[in-house]
Amino acid sequence: MKKLMIVVAMFALTACASHGTRFDMADVEAMQPGVTTYDEAVQKLGKPKAQNFAADGSKTVTWIYATALGARGTKIAFDKDGKMVRIMSKVE
Template identity: 25%
Template sequence: MMRKILALATALALAGCVTVAPGPYDRVDQLRPGETSRAQAEGIMGRPNVVTELGDGTVLLSWTASGLTGYEVASVLFGRDGQMIRVQQKTMGSTF
């Protein structure tokens, strides 16, 4: 019984040491309208989960992440020239 308690205490202590990589909500702040290209954005954010080509030639890239405690969404609009126009959506929510 004491071994189980010790194992649980150790697991909980180690869980507190785990670092989580920044999700799209945090990384999108590194992008700059008029300066960041689509390729640069994908280098910073990773491969987008959704790519939406709009009728006017612009492209909306969306990144999502979810875990046990919540979710994050970041969507960025790019012009026909491949340059960032603006952050369209930046959302963080809890699953509780």
């Protein structure tokens, strides 16, 4: 019985571990190309996991939130002026 309790406790601790900033995919869906800015995206989705910059000043930004129970993420392109171009990918 004691071993079972230890296993259950270990699983519970692992399930609580997370990586990234929690965000709602509905906020991603509400973003509009040419309207939503990079700053607005960060305000809604939190700190991005990665940013890739192009020579023309545009960038691709990745947000990820993962737990032991699953993950979600999105990659969004922004132009040189910081306006959203498009959602490049989503994982729910």
